Amino acid sequence: MKLEGSQIIAADRATVWAALNDPETLRACIPGCQSLEKTSDTSFEAVVKQKVGPVSATFNGAIELTNMNPPEGYTISGEGKGGAAGFAKGGADVALREVSEGTELTYSAEAKVGGKIAQLGARLIDGFAKKMADQFFTNFKDQVEGAGGAEAPAEGEAGAPAEAAAGVEGEKKGFWKRLMG
Amino acid sequence: MNKQMTGIGASSKRREDVRFLTGKGQYTDDINRHGQLYAHFVRSEVAHGKITKLDASAAAAAPGVAHVFTSKDFEGVGGVPCGWLITDKNGEPMKEPKHPILAEGKVRHVGDPIAVVVAETLAQARDAAELIDLEIEELPAVIDMREALKGGVAVHDEAPDNLCYDWEFVAENKAAVDEAIARAAHVTTLELVNNRLVANPMEPRCAIGEYDRAGDQHTLYTTSQNPHVIRLLMGAFVLGIPEHKLRVVAPDVGGGFGTKIYHYAEEAFVTFAAKKLNKPVKWTASRSEAFMSDAQGRDHVTKVELALDADNNFTALRCLTHANMGAYLSTFAPCIPTWLHGTLLAGNYRTPLIFTNVKAVFTNTVPVDAYRGAGRPEATYQLERVIDKAARELGVSPIALRKQNFIKPDQFPYQTPVAVVYDTGDYDATMDKVVEMADLAGFDARKAEAKSRGKLRGLGFAHYIEACGIAPSSLVGALGARAGLYEAATVRVNPTGSVSVFTGSHSHGQGHETTFAQVVSDMLGIPEDQIDIVHGDTNRVPFGMGTYGSRSLAVGGSAIVKSVEKIVSKARKIAAHLLEASEADITFEDGQFKVAGTDRAKAFGEIALAAYVPHQYPIEEIEPGLEETSFYDPKNFTYPSGGYACEVEVDPETGVVKVCAFHAADDFGNLVNPMIVEGQIHGGVAQGIGQAMLEHCTFDADGQPQAGSYMDYAMPRAADMPMVNIDSSCVTPCTHNPLGVKGCGEAGAIGSPPAFVNAVIDALAERGVTHIDMPLTPQAVWKAIHGASAVAAE
Numbered sequence: 001m002k003l004e005g006s007q008i009i010a011a012d013r014a015t016v017w018a019a020l021n022d023p024e025t026l027r028a029c030i031p032g033c034q035s036l037e038k039t040s041d042t043s044f045e046a047v048v049k050q051k052v053g054p055v056s057a058t059f060n061g062a063i064e065l066t067n068m069n070p071p072e073g074y075t076i077s078g079e080g081k082g083g084a085a086g087f088a089k090g091g092a093d094v095a096l097r098e099v100s101e102g103t104e105l106t107y108s109a110e111a112k113v114g115g116k117i118a119q120l121g122a123r124l125i126d127g128f129a130k131k132m133a134d135q136f137f138t139n140f141k142d143q144v145e146g147a148g149g150a151e152a153p154a155e156g157e158a159g160a161p162a163e164a165a166a167g168v169e170g171e172k173k174g175f176w177k178r179l180m181g
Numbered sequence: 182m183n184k185q186m187t188g189i190g191a192s193s194k195r196r197e198d199v200r201f202l203t204g205k206g207q208y209t210d211d212i213n214r215h216g217q218l219y220a221h222f223v224r225s226e227v228a229h230g231k232i233t234k235l236d237a238s239a240a241a242a243a244p245g246v247a248h249v250f251t252s253k254d255f256e257g258v259g260g261v262p263c264g265w266l267i268t269d270k271n272g273e274p275m276k277e278p279k280h281p282i283l284a285e286g287k288v289r290h291v292g293d294p295i296a297v298v299v300a301e302t303l304a305q306a307r308d309a310a311e312l313i314d315l316e317i318e319e320l321p322a323v324i325d326m327r328e329a330l331k332g333g334v335a336v337h338d339e340a341p342d343n344l345c346y347d348w349e350f351v352a353e354n355k356a357a358v359d360e361a362i363a364r365a366a367h368v369t370t371l372e373l374v375n376n377r378l379v380a381n382p383m384e385p386r387c388a389i390g391e392y393d394r395a396g397d398q399h400t401l402y403t404t405s406q407n408p409h410v411i412r413l414l415m416g417a418f419v420l421g422i423p424e425h426k427l428r429v430v431a432p433d434v435g436g437g438f439g440t441k442i443y444h445y446a447e448e449a450f451v452t453f454a455a456k457k458l459n460k461p462v463k464w465t466a467s468r469s470e471a472f473m474s475d476a477q478g479r480d481h482v483t484k485v486e487l488a489l490d491a492d493n494n495f496t497a498l499r500c501l502t503h504a505n506m507g508a509y510l511s512t513f514a515p516c517i518p519t520w521l522h523g524t525l526l527a528g529n530y531r532t533p534l535i536f537t538n539v540k541a542v543f544t545n546t547v548p549v550d551a552y553r554g555a556g557r558p559e560a561t562y563q564l565e566r567v568i569d570k571a572a573r574e575l576g577v578s579p580i581a582l583r584k585q586n587f588i589k590p591d592q593f594p595y596q597t598p599v600a601v602v603y604d605t606g607d608y609d610a611t612m613d614k615v616v617e618m619a620d621l622a623g624f625d626a627r628k629a630e631a632k633s634r635g636k637l638r639g640l641g642f643a644h645y646i647e648a649c650g651i652a653p654s655s656l657v658g659a660l661g662a663r664a665g666l667y668e669a670a671t672v673r674v675n676p677t678g679s680v681s682v683f684t685g686s687h688s689h690g691q692g693h694e695t696t697f698a699q700v701v702s703d704m705l706g707i708p709e710d711q712i713d714i715v716h717g718d719t720n721r722v723p724f725g726m727g728t729y730g731s732r733s734l735a736v737g738g739s740a741i742v743k744s745v746e747k748i749v750s751k752a753r754k755i756a757a758h759l760l761e762a763s764e765a766d767i768t769f770e771d772g773q774f775k776v777a778g779t780d781r782a783k784a785f786g787e788i789a790l791a792a793y794v795p796h797q798y799p800i801e802e803i804e805p806g807l808e809e810t811s812f813y814d815p816k817n818f819t820y821p822s823g824g825y826a827c828e829v830e831v832d833p834e835t836g837v838v839k840v841c842a843f844h845a846a847d848d849f850g851n852l853v854n855p856m857i858v859e860g861q862i863h864g865g866v867a868q869g870i871g872q873a874m875l876e877h878c879t880f881d882a883d884g885q886p887q888a889g890s891y892m893d894y895a896m897p898r899a900a901d902m903p904m905v906n907i908d909s910s911c912v913t914p915c916t917h918n919p920l921g922v923k924g925c926g927e928a929g930a931i932g933s934p935p936a937f938v939n940a941v942i943d944a945l946a947e948r949g950v951t952h953i954d955m956p957l958t959p960q961a962v963w964k965a966i967h968g969a970s971a972v973a974a975e
Contacts, residue, residue, distance in 0.1 A: 053892075083311040086226050112883065114291070115226035119469055119889030122881070 003133045006106040007141045013096050016103045017071035019144045020094065026063070029139040031132055034058070042068065048080055050088070052113065052128050053121030057085030072096055086115020090129065105140075109133045188703030189920075192856035196709075197694045206433040209387040209402050214461035217389065218247050220451060221306035222464070223296040224473060225288035227319045228545035228884020229336070232286055232295065234316035240298055243312055245305035247458050250297040250450070252285040258453065261446050261509070262418035264410075265516040266661040267346045267541070275346035275541070278337035280509040282419070282446045282453070288317060289336055289508035290545050291884055292473025294446060299454055299462055322545040322884035326482060326503040329542050336508055336543040345506050345515065345541035350523040351599060358536035361497035365488035369571035374954045375559045377480035377505065377878040378871075379894055380552050382689075384435025385466040386475060390451030392459060397426055401452045405431040406441045406687050407727020412719050413664070414444040414512065420453055424719075427452075431717040434689035438868070439551040440475045441689065442729050443512035447474075472889045477878055478552020480505035481518060485563040487532075487571055495586045497534040498526060500563060504541045507548035514550045515541060520660050521556025521648070521730075527597035528564040529608040529646050529822060530586040535598050545884040551729065553868055553930040557647040565643040565935035569942065570951060579939070580616060583644055584609055590913075601648060603820045605913040606848060612644055614846035615824035618906055624828075637831040638841075639944025642824065643935035649924035650735030650819035650915075667814035668732070669724040670740035672701065672748055674807035676793035678786030680705065680712045682744075685725015686737030687716050690864075691926060692857040693733055697741055699853055700920065704745045705785055706772025723810050731924030734853060735819045735915065742919045743811035751807060752788045758799045759783055759791060819915045819923040823847035825932040827940040833948070836963030838874060838941055844906045845932065850915045850923035858925045859907050865929020866905050871897035873934040873955050895956075905929075 009016055019025045023044060027036035034047040042065040049058050059080025067075040077091030090111035097104045111129035118125070187193065200206050237249035248254075261280040268274055279285075284295045296313055300306035323329040323336060329343040336343055349355065362368055389402040399422055405411050408429040415429075416422040434441060447464050454462040466474065481504050488497040504518035523537045554561075572579035587608040588595045595603045624640050631638035651657070654665035671683040682701055686693055698712040715721055728737075749769055756774035757764040766777045775782040791798060792807040828842040845862050852858050875895035879887040888894040914921030934955060941957050942950060945966060953965045 084307065112885075114883075114885055116469060118226075118291075118885040119472065120892060122885065122887045122889065123893055 003109040003130050004107065005133065005137065006104055007137050008099065008101050008104050009141050009144050010102040011144050013071050013098050013103045016096055016105065016144055019140070020074065021065070025140070025143050028143055029136050031135045031139070036063070042066070046078065046080070052117045053124040055085050055117045055120055057082035057117070059088055067093070082115070082117065084116060086113060086117040088113045088117065092133065105137065107133065107137060187709055188699055189851070189853050190855070191699060192854055193695050193699055193709060195692045195695045195857065196698070197688070197692065208384055208433045208435055209389065209404050210465050212389055212402050212432065213463070214389060214391055217461035217463050218299045218301060218458060219303040219306050220454065220462050220464040221298045221303065221310050222294045222447070222470070223298070223310050223313055223315070224470070225284065225291055225293040225295055225317065227288065227317055228291050228322035228324070228880070229320040229334070230288050230317035231320060232284065232288065232315070233318050234314060235296065236314040237296060239312040239314065240309040243305065243309035245301035246309045247299045247301070247460070248454070249309070249313065250283065250299065250454060251295070252281060252283045254457070255282045255453070258282060259419045261444060261449065262414055262512070263510040263515065264414065264512045264663050266663065267348055267515040267519050268661065269346040270349040270352060275515055276337070276340040276344070277510060278339045282449050290547055291886060292470070292547060293508065297450060297454070299458060322882070324544055324546060324880050324882060324884055326505055326542040326544060329544050330540065336545055340543055343543040345510070345543055348519050348539045348541070350519070350537050351535065354534050354536045354598065358497045358499050358534045361534050362486055362488045362499055365496055366491040367489045367571070367575060369487045369567055369574055370484065371563070371567045371570050371952060372484045373563065373566060373952065375479045375481040375483065375562055376872060376876070376955045377549065378478040378552055378876050379472055379878045380438045380440035380475055380478060381471070381896060382436030382438055382440060385468060385471045386441065386445065386447065387465040388448045388451045389461055389463045390453070390455035391461040392456040394459060398428065399426060399452055399456065400428045400430065401448055402430045402432065403448050404434050404441055405429070406434065406437040406689060406729055407725065408687065408717055408719050409685060409722070409725045410442070410664070410727050411444050411448060415449050415452065419449045428718070428720045430719070431687055434687065437689045437728070438553045439478065439555060439729060442727065443476055443550055445474070469890060472886060472894070473547060476511040476514070476548050476550035477507070478549065479559065479872070480549050481559050483559070483563055485567045487567045489571060489575070493575060493577060493582060493585060495530055495532040498532050500526060500537040502537065502539045504539055505546065505549050506541050506543055507546045508543065509548050511548040511550035514548060516661065517551050517556040518559070521551070522560050524599045524601045525557050525560035525646065525648060526564065527599050528561065529583070529588060529606070529644050531588055532586070533598060546880055553865065554647070554927040555730070557927065558931045558934065561643070561645045561647070561931050562935050565645070566938060566952070569641070569939045573946065573951070580612065580642055584612060587612070601818060603646070604817055604916040606646070606820060606822050607911060607913050608644060608822055610911040611822060611846045611848050612824040614908055614911055615642065615826045615844050618844040618846060618908060619826035619828065619842070631830050635833070637833055637944040637947070638828070639831065639940040639942070640826065640828045641936050641939025641941070641943050642826050643932055643939060644822070644824045645928065645932040646820055646822040647731070647927060647931050648818035649731035649821055649927070650815050650918065651730035651732045652818055653816060654814050664726065665814065666726055667812050668726055668737040668740045669722070669810065669812045670737065670744050671723050671808065671810040672741060672744040674748060674789045674792070676790055678707065678711065678789040680707065681715055682712060682741055683715045683722045684737050684741060685716070685722055685727065686733035687725070687728045689728065691728065691733060691861070692854065696734060696853045696857060697738060700738055700741060701745055704742070704749070706770070707785055724812070731821070731926040731928070734920065734922045735918050735924050736813060736815050738920055738922065739815070739918045740811050740813035743813055744809045747809035747811065748807060751803065751809070752785065752792070754803055755788050755791055755798070756783050759788070759797065816917045819850065819918070821847065821849050821923040821925065821928055823928060823932055825936040827933070827936040829937070829940040829944055831941060831944045831962060833966055836959035836961070836966065838957055838959070838962060840870060840901070840903045840937070842906065843903050843933070845929065846908045846911060847925065847928055848911045848913055848923070849909055849925045849928070850912060851921040852909055853920070853922065855909065858909055861925045862907050862929045863905050865927060866933045867897050867902055869930040869933025870902065870937055872930070873937040873957060874901065875956050875958070877956050
């Protein structure tokens with residue numbers, strides 16, 4: 001599925017572009033990102049902890065920047081292996097346009113999963129992907145605008161059902177653990 | 182119906198249930214061998230791809246790991262064989278690509294096994310599996326059958342357009358059928374989908390391999406419906422182990438529904454690995470693995486056309502089907518959409534001209550094979566849906582239209598235009614019975630009452646026939662089967678008169694241990710508890726072709742009957758000697774051999790003892806001992822049939838369908854245990870309604886399963902089912918087996934989907950709905966109602 005959205009960021013395009021290429025910013029914005037190491041100007045090794053429906057996993061993977069067109073945009077794509085949990089991959093075409101309020105960032109993202117995550121959580125994937133994308137770009141806007149404190153949560157809960165409020169989370173995990181054996 | 186307390190016709194309680202219900206069943210996973218290792222399969226997470234890197238060295242060095250197997254370990258080992266060859270319309274053999282034990286360079290469906298870690302504990306095996314360095318270059322997947330046939334992406338290089346075979350039957354009738362349809366007074370056309378199902382036996386598959394170096398003996402414990410067939414396929418075609426060196430044991434098996442007929446890679450794997458590692462190796466499927474690796478069912482896309490003359494007589498039927506084989510050919514996959522489907526297209530009707538074309542297609546999905554009914558549900562569903570649609574188009578009663586075209590009782594034996602000959606039946610009787618059971622007369626009032634509550638009520642009928650008692654070996658051989666389909670039985674009378682029966686008919690829910698004992702008890706006049714039924718072990722049972730196609734009583738039971746007849750014949754000779762009478766004067770009744778017209782008698786037990794303690798014995802004429810073996814090869818299929826009715830209520834606001842009543846009037850021939858027959862109908866109807874209303878195994882465009890667990894795959898639950906109203910009093914005994922039985926295991930799953938869908942369409946007819954593809958989920962029904970209303974409003 002394709003996800004599309006846009007954000008107005010109160011910063012000039014050069015600043016936004018620089019942030020899009022900054023490992024620290026990316027690390028802070030990718031939901032569940034544990035570490036992000038630059039391996040070249042356009043590639044990173046990342047560890048991302050995520051939970052899709054009932055499956056919680058740590059994904060080891062590579063993030064790559066392609067279609068570099070500074071300062072107008074690029075394509076950011078990633079593929080992570082989650083061991084027994086399966087794999088997740090996705091990407092987004094990002095475009096920057098100067099507007100009166102600053103910079104308009106538009107994106108068109110896609111996400112795919114396979115293995116156990118797909119088997120157990122297929123029905124949740126669309127919602128999960130949308131939330132991941134929304135969270136990433138919201139975090140990004142906050143980071144660039146310097147809203148502060150916009151660190152991504154240690155473990156993404158993007159795919160968890162809305163009713164999984166903090167109070168029942170412990171109980172829920174126990175339930176899934178039992179279910180999953 | 183015979184209501185005696187024991188023997189044939191009695192509803193004896195299922196003796197096996199005592200151990201099942203008290204947790205004492207011995208399933209394969211309950212077996213643990215000394216020093217056994219555990220296997221964990223690494224399976225493909227993508228539907229189609231090239232293996233570009235597979236480095237297991239880190240995994241092999243992990244704690245507790247004995248070995249990590251990849252396809253390299255299986256060089257020179259055969260692939261998983263297919264047991265049925267289909268010849269296509271040009272006389273060419275079907276495409277039969279290799280199905281390796283572990284993927285050789287390429288993966289072809291999500292779940293395709295790539296490597297196996299064998300370790301001292303399952304946890305160690307799973308942990309080590311994460312250390313395997315595996316890279317797969319994903320290839321585009323083909324999921325939709327019509328897309329697959331366009332070529333471009335090939336599941337197997339041998340089949341560039343993904344066509345396994347293009348089959349025509351009856352080819353000589355093709356032109357005549359085309360002409361009859363062109364000239365018909367009325368033609369009803371229906372395009373439909375027979376949705377893909379996951380079999381979901383309660384017990385997941387499990388296999389344990391064991392090897393004894395001293396005797397070069399292999400043992401495989403496995404969840405199989407037919408251990409001898411597994412011994413044959415795996416021994417001869419995969420691992421090259423002769424029968425006398427290979428024992429296959431299928432102990433208690435928790436449901437099969439077809440998916441445990443086939444020989445699977447995991448069985449060959451554990452057998453192979455046990456020898457290589459010189460330790461027992463055990464594998465138990467997780468439920469997730471079952472969704473990805475158990476052969477699935479149905480998945481046909483069909484266009485069916487029924488031609489009628491001006492008097493509403495059926496004149497021709499044409500059926501064009503695409504049948505999904507999945508990524509590899511499972512054991513019996515090719516014969517399901519062909520010989521088990523095409524030969525049933527006459528149904529209960531006198532349609533003189535029938536033609537079907539079946540294209541079997543490879544896709545990047547889990548392999549498909551027989552599932553409860555296998556081909557016959559697909560045939561019945563098309564027929565019974567298109568006939569219902571024709572009746573609606575012609576404005577006639579669907580019941581009357583069926584009855585008008587039924588084969589009549591005085592027309593048997595009836596040669597259909599699709600090869601098979603029905604021996605006996607009375608379809609009017611079962612149809613009349615189900616109409617009476619369904620209270621058709623009171624339906625209008627029930628419909629009006631439902632309408633007052635805002636509900637749409639519908640009553641649907643269907644009449645099925647199936648070919649069971651599979652099968653005459655010479656016939657199936659001519660059709661491409663690579664095995665005979667007889668059954669074997671040994672009846673051993675022990676010295677003190679108890680009896681052990683060794684049958685090739687495996688029992689995994691059918692209750693054979695009870696019904697077979699009833700048959701023997703009836704014939705020998707001894708109590709049922711003096712008889713034990715032994716099955717599921719190639720070292721104990723002489724031979725067997727196993728349990729599928731509702732064949733056990735008709736074929737396996739007949740083999741037992743033949744053996745018991747031999748026992749009685751020998752015992753009569755012994756009795757004649759002991760009673761000093763002529764053999765011709767000896768009668769056998771209620772367990773007593775008597776000299777006719779006298780009070781001189783010997784009980785069966787006395788004869789048994791004499792046979793084993795032959796002191797006063799005609800040793801020159803008769804050998805000691807009392808044990809006989811028979812092989813029974815049926816002369817024909819059996820043809821159970823029946824009328825089913827389903828009454829539903831649809832909530833037009835939500836699309837939710839409630840099954841209000843279900844009625845089944847079956848002709849199974851003679852019944853041995855009516856209670857067990859009822860249980861089989863209940864289960865079959867539940868699976869049929871599950872298919873028609875809830876279950877659907879789907880894949881996304883990349884081949885990822887979309888319903889790969891019970892969160893998304895909707896199994897029927899008790900609340901979805903009505904009480905099933907069952908009648909089996911219409912009996913036309915089978916004419917060619919000694920018990921006159923026909924088989925009842927699949928009927929419920931065959932007859933119920935069309936009855937259910939016809940009922941929903943009946944309810945929605947006033948809204949202009951003419952067809953909805955299964956499963957009729959609330960969403961599908963709601964869309965049909967609103968789509969149709971929108972069209973009607975225009």
